[in-house]
Amino acid sequence: MESEKSLQNFTPTGSCPIRDILSRLGDKWSMLVLLTLDANGVMRFSEIHRTLGDISHRMLTVTLRMLETDGMVRREVYAEVPPRVEYSLTERGRSLLPHIFGLVEWAEANKEAILGARRKS
Template structure:
């Protein structure tokens, strides 16, 4: 009988997979980078600054980053309600490695694009 491991089990056993799965999604690093350029940002300003992220996706991304302790959400009791987002100390500690990765991506982007363009996939063997 096969034993299936849940995602939680893998997360507990492999911190690299657990953390990088979040950081490697489409929006998390962009949100963190955008917040790193400002003291704090309101949701609407963050969305406008990023541009092509939907309101729903930004909300989900911020919620996950807050859950992971990287972003602090502060709700102000004003009319209309105001919510600010900023990096936590943990989120700020990610900036150096994130910037190194971004620098690497900028430096090697064209080489990656050239490799993709030159790639010829191996022939597929069809089942008989």
């Protein structure tokens, strides 16, 4: 009798780290914000918004808060008039970059084949 294959379980029980992390980073904006901060260093909110272009103020606020909560982005508030707020990557955020770069390289290498497959379907 054939032994039963043991399957990995990725159900949404709240304890699946893969599902949790991918849901946080796999949205439309998180990786782009991380790449923007990596490319430009310390940035103000308006600079990030201008760099990304088509993100709403609300979505950028939500994304930055989420990345800050997860320890990927540092938010520093300066007691000035008007108040100045700057964002930068933390060590945790920087440690994710090689993996993002790998995904970007894979996407660039496979873009044409994927687009061709989409046209055929």
